[in-house]
Each structure stands twice: as C-alpha cells, then as structure tokens.
Amino acid sequence: MALVDGGDLVVKALKREGVDVIFTLCGGHVQAIYDACIDEGVRIIDVRHEQAAGHAAEGWSRATRRCGVAVVTAGPGVTDVVTAVANAYQNKSPMLVIGGRSPLNRFEMGALQEMDQVELMRPITKWARCVYETKRIPEYISIAFREAMTGRRGPVFLEIPTDILFQKVEESEVYFPESYRPQGRKHPDLTLVAQAAQLLARAERPMVMAGSQVYWDEAHEELRQLIEKLQAPVYLNAMGRGCIRQDHPLFFSRTRRLAMTQCDVALIVGTPLDFRMAYGRRFSPQAQIIQIDSDPSELGRNRDFALAIEGDAKATLQALISELGTHIPRHAEWIRALREEEDKIKAQRQEFERSDAVPIHPLRLCREIVEFVDDNTIVVGDGGDIVNLAAQVLPINHPGQWYDPGPFGTLGVGTGFCMALATVFPTKRILMVNGDGTFGLNGFEFDTFVRFGMPIVSVVGNDRQWGQIVVGQRLMYGKERVVASLLGDNARYDLVVEALGGHGEYVTEPHQIRPALERAFASGKPACVNVIIDQDPPGIRGGYEFM
Numbered sequence: 363m364a365l366v367d368g369g370d371l372v373v374k375a376l377k378r379e380g381v382d383v384i385f386t387l388c389g390g391h392v393q394a395i396y397d398a399c400i401d402e403g404v405r406i407i408d409v410r411h412e413q414a415a416g417h418a419a420e421g422w423s424r425a426t427r428r429c430g431v432a433v434v435t436a437g438p439g440v441t442d443v444v445t446a447v448a449n450a451y452q453n454k455s456p457m458l459v460i461g462g463r464s465p466l467n468r469f470e471m472g473a474l475q476e477m478d479q480v481e482l483m484r485p486i487t488k489w490a491r492c493v494y495e496t497k498r499i500p501e502y503i504s505i506a507f508r509e510a511m512t513g514r515r516g517p518v519f520l521e522i523p524t525d526i527l528f529q530k531v532e533e534s535e536v537y538f539p540e541s542y543r544p545q546g547r548k549h550p551d552l553t554l555v556a557q558a559a560q561l562l563a564r565a566e567r568p569m570v571m572a573g574s575q576v577y578w579d580e581a582h583e584e585l586r587q588l589i590e591k592l593q594a595p596v597y598l599n600a601m602g603r604g605c606i607r608q609d610h611p612l613f614f615s616r617t618r619r620l621a622m623t624q625c626d627v628a629l630i631v632g633t634p635l636d637f638r639m640a641y642g643r644r645f646s647p648q649a650q651i652i653q654i655d656s657d658p659s660e661l662g663r664n665r666d667f668a669l670a671i672e673g674d675a676k677a678t679l680q681a682l683i684s685e686l687g688t689h690i691p692r693h694a695e696w697i698r699a700l701r702e703e704e705d706k707i708k709a710q711r712q713e714f715e716r717s718d719a720v721p722i723h724p725l726r727l728c729r730e731i732v733e734f735v736d737d738n739t740i741v742v743g744d745g746g747d748i749v750n751l752a753a754q755v756l757p758i759n760h761p762g763q764w765y766d767p768g769p770f771g772t773l774g775v776g777t778g779f780c781m782a783l784a785t786v787f788p789t790k791r792i793l794m795v796n797g798d799g800t801f802g803l804n805g806f807e808f809d810t811f812v813r814f815g816m817p818i819v820s821v822v823g824n825d826r827q828w829g830q831i832v833v834g835q836r837l838m839y840g841k842e843r844v845v846a847s848l849l850g851d852n853a854r855y856d857l858v859v860e861a862l863g864g865h866g867e868y869v870t871e872p873h874q875i876r877p878a879l880e881r882a883f884a885s886g887k888p889a890c891v892n893v894i895i896d897q898d899p900p901g902i903r904g905g906y907e908f909m
Contacts, residue, residue: 367496367528368522369392370394372398374538375499377404384406386407386415387408387410387412388435391435392435392522407814408810410806410807410809410810412439412440414446414810415434417774417775417779417782417804419450419778420446420455420775421779424762425783428511432446433460436461436477437476438475439461447487448770449775450517452768454516454574456510456515457518458506458510458517459518461519465523480519487517488514488516488518489519491519492521492522496526500537500538513657550671558669558685563686563689566693567627567696568594568627569597570589570597570631571596572631573632575633575675576631577604578632578675579676584683593697594691595613601762604763604764616704622645626650629652629654638769651668652670654678655671656673713901714726719872720872722875723896724751725899731795734879738789741765742776742795743764743765743767744773744774744797746797747797747829747830748795748797748825749797777808780816784816792817794820796823797825798822798827798849799828799829808820808888817885817888819883820891822891824892824893826848826853828848832905854866855890862888869891869894878891
C-alpha cells in the first residue's frame, strides 16, 4: 500500500486524459502538483504571468483538440488568469484551470490570498467547483474534463484548498473514474438535412461561410467535398482558416461582404452571426440562411433562419453531401463575378504590397512575410490592424495553421499560444505577427521562450500607437483630439528580446525586411523583428466597428 497526496492524485488523473504538460506560474498553494509532475513525467512550462499560462492552455487545446491545463496559485494567481479564461469561453475552447486556495480549516479567518474564487469564475466557465475531500480529486477532475469536452466546449475551473491538496491518503482507497464522458459525434436530424439539400440544390447564388467548428470537428475534407458538389464559394474565419487551400478555385477571401449582400442561400457552418458577420444584417432580406452548429444557442441568434441544424460539423456535412447525391449545379456566372471582384481588389492592393515608401506600408510588410510562411509554419496573429491585414495576405493552407484571439478580441494571447504550439509541434516553425501594443502586454514571455529553447519569431508591425483606436478617435473627434492611444517613438522591442537572451532586428526601410527575417529564422533563438510601419497608410481603412 502507498500513501499519496492530493498533488499525486491530480497529476495521475491528468495523465489518464493524455495531458503531458501543464502551464503555470509557481505558487506555494499548488506546489504539491509540481512535485507529482516530476514523478509522473508531466512537463512543466512556467511562465512570467498567469494570463500567459491560461492562453497557453487554450493554445494547447486548439493544437491537440483536447483539453489543456493551467495551474495557478490562489488569489492573484486566479485573478490574473481570468482574461485567458474569458477568451477561451468566448472561443468555446476546452480548458481546465486548477487554482490553489487557502485551507478550509482557516476559512474566513483572513488566510493569505483568501477569496471566493469559484463565484468569480462561474460566469466565464462552463463549470466551477471546489474539492472538499482529497480522495475525491480524481472524481472532480473527471467531471471537469467531461464538462469541458462535451456539448458546448469551454473552460472549467477547479480549486483545491491547500489542506486538501497536501493531505496524504491511501492510494488503494481512491476511486479513479474510467468511463466518464461520451465519445463519438452528435448526428443531425436527417429530415432537416434533406430540406437543407433541397434549398441548396435550388440556389442560384449560394455561399458557404465556415468557422472554428469545422476545425474542432475535423470536417475540413467534408467542407471541400461539399463546396465542390455545390460549386459554391467558401469564406473562412477564425480557426476555420486553412480548412480550404487558398489556391482552391472556390476559395474566396476579399468579397465576403459582396457575397453576403447578393447570395440567395447562405450555408453557415460553425460560426456565430456576431460582429464579425455584421450580426447577419449584411445578408439581403430575401437570402435564406441555413445554420449548422453544435451549440443550439447560436442558431437563430441575430437573424431568422430558413433552417437550423444542431449537430457535429463533420457528421452533418457528411449527411448533406450524401443527400445532395449527383446534383450538378450551374453557378459559373456567380463564381466568375466574385472572382473578377477578388482579382480587382488584389490588383489594387499590389501597389501597396510593392511600395518602397518610408515609413513602411503594412501591406508591404505582410507581402514580405508571405515568403517565410510555408507548409511547416504556423502563424499566430496577436494584434489589431496588422493582424487583420496578415490574415488576408498570408498563405494559410492547412487546418490549424492560423491562430488568432477570436471574438473576445483579447490582445496578448500570442506568446501563450506560441509556447503551447512549440510544445506540441517542436519541429514546426512558429511565426507570431504582433502589433506593438500587444507586444507590451505579454512580451516578457520571451524570457520563457529563451528558458525553454523555443525559437519563436515575432514580427512587430510598429506604428507607435493603438492603431484601431486612433482611427476611430480621428473619425469621431478629429485628429487633434487623439488621446490615450499613442505609444512611444523609441520603443525598441528588439532590444528587449536581445536583453532576455533572444535575437533582435530593427527595420525602418522596405529593403531591410527580408534580410532581417532571414537572420531571425536562422538564429535558432526566440527573435523579434521590430518593423517601423506607417501610422496612417494609404489604401487601408483600419480601425474596428464596436457598435
């Protein structure tokens, strides 16, 4: 017989779920978990701020399609991770945060870092609980994974008081659940699938909009088969980017607004009709909307539908393909009109992509980055306007090749996502596209990159301002009333990275971009390429719509 403490039980339960790494910032309330990780061979990535640990846990979830784990200490350790948890909640990303807590036997006596953490986490998680008995730790962890991974995926929170975590129990008396969450796919109502197939078969100007659920449900191949059968243009957002190759003749990216206003039937797969989709208002009133989503709360939100199908994306698209049979549509004129408009927009942008202007036009920077994104490169976007431009220009051709904050718009996610990706895919190149504002949020995680030998390359589009905010201020109040959104002209983020042990490059002219990128990737170190770009570039609207 063997005595084990709560930390041992935590890590043994995590290993049963295939978790081989945790992301954390050290704290005495949770150190028993670290000790158990040594014994169980679970890797510990310790960061400089708990927010980064939370973002890394979400990044690991996205990369593996499983449930990443962050471990944070009590009080400020938990409050520091709140933003990352909220981001995962909005993204419907599974994630388990284990939080330390002051001991139960000191409850309401004024113990160090004592607070009601479960109530703090409840609104931004699917499930939040406290463990009150050491032997029940594996049971509670199994419940946490079931809640995170089933139905509407999302983050969960489990706090473990120190007297529960450090207590020793007889291992033979502990129950480890074996079968505790369902597997398999949620299949759709086939009657609704048949009706959707009829609508699509009759469409003259169909379009397909696909989002993150296509990635999570591994439905990219079915999406390709469907658009080819329908001969319908497809537009992608969020984690859906890369699910269709950009050289596919039915892939479109620059004409989404036009397609939404002119289509007669729109198939929306696994993406909400939120602000990114103008709340569904850009579709013409006559357009018939077919929604597919595993989360029924998204069906009919902001826009009436013709048909709504609750189900797994892969299973639903398979059923729809089968129902369409040998249908051969005729949409050549519709596709040709959209392609001509795409080519027109592309030609207009080439002037700026080739610009030799100083300060550097951001599209010229994005064009230079294109040459460094191959099939072995994962791109993480962490910023505002520069990331929006990069998403339109960079060659994202594989599922899981693109990571961005998601609908919550959290800045500072990039370093956490990158360290997770470096852990899951150690042989891939990881490129982070940053705004200068976002670099300042979690840039000190380059210290984490250095300590763990992660050769992440960050390209900072440095416009010395919070660009998206400045645009709005100028429009609403005038140029002379821009306030609280300007950054320093002399911020040398490249030198910060050098001081932390990485590689830095400072770029002020277009011809310097490519050599700097080459040196950064060749350095084998975490690297920052700090590129001074135009604050008010021609041909770019910039900013964002917040109303």
